[in-house]
Amino acid sequence: MTKIIPTLFIVALFVWACGGGEKNEPSSGSSAKEKLAQRFGLTAFEYENGIGPIKEKIELGEIDMIKAKSGEKIFTEKCTQCHKLDERYTGPALRDVTSRKTPEFILNQILNPEEMTKRHPEVKKMLAQYATQMTFQNVSEDDAKAILEYLRSVNK
Numbered sequence: 001m002t003k004i005i006p007t008l009f010i011v012a013l014f015v016w017a018c019g020g021g022e023k024n025e026p027s028s029g030s031s032a033k034e035k036l037a038q039r040f041g042l043t044a045f046e047y048e049n050g051i052g053p054i055k056e057k058i059e060l061g062e063i064d065m066i067k068a069k070s071g072e073k074i075f076t077e078k079c080t081q082c083h084k085l086d087e088r089y090t091g092p093a094l095r096d097v098t099s100r101k102t103p104e105f106i107l108n109q110i111l112n113p114e115e116m117t118k119r120h121p122e123v124k125k126m127l128a129q130y131a132t133q134m135t136f137q138n139v140s141e142d143d144a145k146a147i148l149e150y151l152r153s154v155n156k
């Protein structure tokens with residue numbers, strides 16, 4: 001019991017000290033993430049979630065299997081000429097893409113691939129690696145969201 005009180009005190013002091021440090025971050029201008037993004041001329045949001053029409057985090061619930069089914073159809077029509085789920089093809093394998101990229105990033109990649117390859121450092125790297133530019137496949141935002149549901153449904 002006697003040891004608990006000093007320990008609590010030290011923990012409290014530590015929390016207080018660390019909390020104080022963090023409080024200074026926003027006023028000093030930018031977090032590490034923002035600084036990294038700035039180096040590429042992007043906002044922290046764009047760095048993490050891509051550049052394009054999706055400018056805010058979206059709420060995702062349980063996978064909507066009806067949407068996923070229609071997404072699969074669109075994917076087969078418009079994406080499988082370049083993408084497979086499990087193998088590298090003209091573009092990267094996509095089964096686990098929802099673990100590697102945020103949903104917003106995936107939507108922006110589908111809806112705005114040309115600007116993504118020009119301005120986003122990670123997509124630029126992919127372009128170099130795959131030596132092909134992904135082109136816009138004329139998908140609406142709703143179609144892109146259906147494809148996203150499909151990609152979520154195949155990732156296991």
Ligand code: HEC
Nearest residue numbers: 078079082090091092106109117126127130132133134137
């Ligand atoms: C002309 C071939 C081509 C077509 C068609 C195409 N892609 Fe791509 N895709 C690529 C290439 C190449 C890359 C990587 C380089 C780049 O972004 O240009 C890529 C990248 C991606 C990425 C990012 C992958 C990652 O690991 O970050 C996603 C997601 C994606 N494509 C989804 C789609 C979807 C969904 C469709 C259908 C609407 C589609 N692509 C159609 C060639 C294509």
